[in-house]
Amino acid sequence: MRKVAMVGAGMTKxxxxxxxxxxxxxxxxxxxxxxxSGLSLDDLDCVAHGTAPDAFDGIHQNGEYMVDGxxxxxxxxxxxxxxxxxxxxxxxHGWHHVASGLFDTCLVVCEEKMSxxxxxxxxFFLTIFDSITERALEPNLxxxxxxxxxxxxxxxxxxxxxxxxxxxxxxxxxxxHPASQFSDQVTVDDVINSEMLAYPVSRLDVSPVSDGxxxxxxxxxxxxxxxxxxxxxxxxxxxxxxxxYWATRDLSYPRYLDQAARMAYEMAGIREPAKQIDxxxxxxxxDYKALHHMEGLQLSPRGRTVELLRDGxxxxxxxxxxxxxGGLLGVGNPISAAGTMKVCELFWQLRGEADQRxxxxxxxxxxxxxxxxxxxxxxxxxxxx
Amino acid sequence: MEEKIKxxxxxxxxxxxxxSGKIFMTEDSxxxxxxxxxxxxxxxxxxxxxxxxxxxxKCRKCxxxxxxxxxxxxxxxxxxxxxxxxxxxxxxxxxxxCYVHWDASRIGEGEKPHLPAVIEIDGASQGMGIMHLLGExxxxxxxTGMKVQAVWKPESEREGSITDIKYFKPL
Numbered sequence: 077m078r079k080v081a082m083v084g085a086g087m088t089k090x091x092x093x094x095x096x097x098x099x100x101x102x103x104x105x106x107x108x109x110x111x112x113s114g115l116s117l118d119d120l121d122c123v124a125h126g127t128a129p130d131a132f133d134g135i136h137q138n139g140e141y142m143v144d145g146x147x148x149x150x151x152x153x154x155x156x157x158x159x160x161x162x163x164x165x166x167x168x169h170g171w172h173h174v175a176s177g178l179f180d181t182c183l184v185v186c187e188e189k190m191s192x193x194x195x196x197x198x199x200f201f202l203t204i205f206d207s208i209t210e211r212a213l214e215p216n217l218x219x220x221x222x223x224x225x226x227x228x229x230x231x232x233x234x235x236x237x238x239x240x241x242x243x244x245x246x247x248x249x250x251x252x253h254p255a256s257q258f259s260d261q262v263t264v265d266d267v268i269n270s271e272m273l274a275y276p277v278s279r280l281d282v283s284p285v286s287d288g289x290x291x292x293x294x295x296x297x298x299x300x301x302x303x304x305x306x307x308x309x310x311x312x313x314x315x316x317x318x319x320x321y322w323a324t325r326d327l328s329y330p331r332y333l334d335q336a337a338r339m340a341y342e343m344a345g346i347r348e349p350a351k352q353i354d355x356x357x358x359x360x361x362x363d364y365k366a367l368h369h370m371e372g373l374q375l376s377p378r379g380r381t382v383e384l385l386r387d388g389x390x391x392x393x394x395x396x397x398x399x400x401x402g403g404l405l406g407v408g409n410p411i412s413a414a415g416t417m418k419v420c421e422l423f424w425q426l427r428g429e430a431d432q433r434x435x436x437x438x439x440x441x442x443x444x445x446x447x448x449x450x451x452x453x454x455x456x457x458x459x460x461x
Numbered sequence: 462m463e464e465k466i467k468x469x470x471x472x473x474x475x476x477x478x479x480x481s482g483k484i485f486m487t488e489d490s491x492x493x494x495x496x497x498x499x500x501x502x503x504x505x506x507x508x509x510x511x512x513x514x515x516x517x518x519k520c521r522k523c524x525x526x527x528x529x530x531x532x533x534x535x536x537x538x539x540x541x542x543x544x545x546x547x548x549x550x551x552x553x554x555x556x557x558x559c560y561v562h563w564d565a566s567r568i569g570e571g572e573k574p575h576l577p578a579v580i581e582i583d584g585a586s587q588g589m590g591i592m593h594l595l596g597e598x599x600x601x602x603x604x605t606g607m608k609v610q611a612v613w614k615p616e617s618e619r620e621g622s623i624t625d626i627k628y629f630k631p632l
Contacts, residue, residue, distance in 0.1 A: 093472040134489065194479070194486075196565040207497045208507070209529050210592055212623050214563070219577040219592075222557030227579075230555065230605045274559035275600075319535060323579045323590040324528075327555060 077175040081300035081307030082459065084113030084293035085420040089255045090408025093191040094287035098133050102145030102187040105289035105413070109183065110147070113293045113303055121179035123148035125155045126166035126186040128411040131200040132193055146185040146291075158455065159204075160361065160448025161315070162186060163290070163415015165455035168313040170294050180296045187289035188410035197285065204450050206320075220451055222274040224327045225364040229276060231328035232379040234364075236276060240267035241385050243280055243363035246399040249392055250406020252432040255417075257284055257408035267363070283361045286408035290416035292423065306427045311441070312346070312458035314339030322450050333372030333445065333454035340443070340456040341374070349374045354439035355425055356396060357418035359447040359454075360403040369445055370398060372454070397435045400425060415446030419457055426461040502532045505544065507621040513613045517585050519543040528585040547584035549611035550632060554579040554590045558600045574600060580609060580629055596628030608632040 086108025088094070088101050096104070110116065125146045130138045139155035146153070156162065156169040163186045170184040190197045201217035229239065244264055250256045262280060270279035300307040316335035318325060325331070337349070346352050358369035367385065370376040375396060376384055384390060390398035401407055401421035404414045422442040424430040441460045447453065478484050499507060502518060506529055509516040519526045520534035520541040527534070527541065534541040556578035560568050568574060576595040581588065595603060596612060609629035619625040 091472070093474055095472055191474075198565050199563055202563055207495070208499050208503050209623050213577075213592065213594060215577065215592065216559065216561065216563040216575075218561060219557055219559060219575075222559065223555045223577065223579055223592075226557060226605070227555035272558075273561050274557045276557075321529070321535075323554075323592050324588060326588060327579070 078177055079297040080171050080174045080294050080310045081297065082292050082310065082419070082423045083295045083300050083303045083307055084109040084115070085291065085423040086112060087255055087290035087413070087417055087420055088288045090257045090286045090288035090410055092257060092284065092286065094189065098127070098138070098187050098189045099142055099145035101189065101287065101289040102142055102185050105187070105291040106145065106147045106183060106185045109291035109293045115181065115293065115303070117147050119181065120147060120151065120183055121181045122152040122173050124166050124170035124173060124182055124184045125153060126157060126162040126412045126416070127155070128157065128159065128162060128188055129200055132197050133189055134192060142187065145187070147183055152179070158448055158453045160359070160411055161415065161446045161453040161455045162412035162448065163417070164419060164444055164446035164457055165315060166412065166416060167292060167419050167457050168315055168455055171310050171313055174294050174296050180299045182294045183291060184294060184416065185289065185291040186412035186416040188413050189287045190285045190410060191287050218274040218277060220322065221362055222277045224451060225276050225362060227327040228364055228368055234382055236268050236278070237264055238382040239276070239281060239363045239367070240264045241382070242360070242366045243267045243405050245385065245390060246360055246363070246366060246403040246405040248406070249400055249433065250402020253402045253407050255288070255407060256402055257286055258406065277362065281363045283404035283409035286410040288408060288410035288413045290413045290420055292416060292419055306461060308423050308426050308459050308461050310457060311460045312340035312342070312344030313456065314343070315453070315455040317449065318452040320450050320452060322452060329378065330368055330372035330447070330454065332452055333369060333447065333456070334374070336454040336456045337373045337445070340458045344458040344460070346458065349443070350376065350396070353396065353441050353443050354437070355400055355422070355435055355442040356398050357401060357403065357421055357442065357444040358398065359415065359418070359445050360399055360405050361409055363405060365447065366399060366403065369447065373443060373445060373456070392435055400430065400433050400435050418444040418446065419459070422459040426459060500532070502530045506530050510623065510625045511619045511621040513549070513616070513619070513625070515547045515549050515582060515611070517545050517547050517589070519545050525586045526584065526589065528582050528589045528591055545584070547582050551580040551582040551609055551629065553595070553603065553605050553607045553609055554581050555605055556595060556603050558603070576600065576603065578629070593623070593626060594628040595630070597630035
């Protein structure tokens with residue numbers, strides 16, 4: 077396998093309702109990523125593209141519709157979809173294209189427009205439940221997250237306040253992100269006192285509904301070295317899918333992520349991730365998920381994550397900054413684009429280009445992760461400079 | 462709270478703007494009807510539910526007693542065709558108290574919150590839970606680890622569905 081580097085990144089603002097079409101959003105992110113690398117569309121070998129269910133945009137076979145916006149026309153273009161995990165999985169997918177030797181460059185583009193579906197995109201998630209044994213109970217999507225969050229909290233005796241600390245950490249980091257949907261500081265009390273949606277999930281425990289796109293340009297080593305003095309290498313990739321019998325799993329620990337992370341670390345030659353990784357972008361559609369995923373990523377001992385969070389270990393100036401981008405809680409959550417945004421953040425942080433969000437100490441190794449399907453998939457990318 | 466968390470850069474849209482026709486909208490009604498087959502294992506599961514019994518399958522290799530029952534063990538990847546009757550009681554593994562509908566609209570005044578739970582059924586292997594609902598309990602009294610009992614619909618109303626169990630109530 078060949079070495080693969082990230083040589084460009086770009087994203088749109090994440091907003092509640094963008095006036096641009098999905099194609100226009102994709103174009104914006106893809107164009108910024110290309111321009112930042114110095115390549116033009118003619119130089120590009122292939123496109124790896126990701127969006128969530130066609131039902132969100134209401135356009136069946138959305139990949140074909142999107143092709144012009146992603147720069148993929150008349151090129152080998154391939155779409156990948158693993159629910160919320162798509163944004164990081166698309167990077168893994170693009171990495172294959174280049175690492176295999178088949179292509180020298182690959183543009184990874186992920187887009188999501190959550191605002192078009194009326195009255196609420198959440199309705200489409202109803203069809204992920206088992207058609208016979210679960211849908212008859214008329215579940216809604218929040219149930220499974222509330223059930224998992226409660227299980228996680230009960231297992232270790234965590235409180236609502238403990239979970240809110242993660243929301244505040246990420247939302248505070250997000251205030252410095254130019255693409256963020258939010259502009260106001262949020263406190264632990266704000267989170268705890270926000271509207272109860274599905275105990276234990278309150279409104280501010282959850283990331284917002286967003287529109288947006290993000291893109292990363294990948295290149296094989298010789299091309300990467302010609303294009304930039306600071307290629308950010310993809311050191312390892314991993315992914316894993318757990319059983320769809322979700323109610324029979326131990327919901328307090330993300331086993332699928334444990335497996336995906338170990339795969340990525342092994343490829344990267346990382347033996348002690350908690351010591352070696354400098355920055356982490358765990359997937360955080362909910363505050364508890366950031367902590368749950370830090371444990372699955374082997375970056376925090378099970379059940380000690382809140383203690384480390386309280387001690388400032390995961391703060392921007394801590395030993396292992398968690399979601400320096402602001403994450404989904406602090407920037408926004410256009411499903412697949414949100415995962416790619418996390419990989420963009422590694423690119424900018426490791427190159428020292430994250431402006432006000434820049435973590436101190438010249439980080440050299442970072443990990444990004446996304447999660448999805450029926451709470452069962454994780455994709456992981458380890459990047460280094 | 463709504464006031465405090467400002468959304469920057471986005472474009473707001475009220476239901477009034479939609480209903481007054483101010484927003485360009487294309488209405489498209491997708492008629493998606495499916496006649497799903499239950500599958501071999503779930504067919505038996507549903508037939509037994511109609512008789513107010515919960516049945517699982519056992520894997521002869523890993524010895525797991527699985528619920529919902531399945532034609533094959535996904536771990537050992539061999540047929541799991543030994544049927545085992547389970548209790549209609551169990552333990553609450555985790556629960557939620559849900560105040561929103563599927564479309565994120567809020568439940569109305571006086572409407573009771575939904576009480577979904579993962580219930581580990583007695584007689585199945587440890588950790589083998591199913592998603593169902595709790596009932597006959599005050600939300601504040603629900604605890605994980607609580608013993609619960611299935612409340613069945615009367616025989617005449619049972620139709621071979623997971624909803625033949627109305628909910629689980631505390632024992």
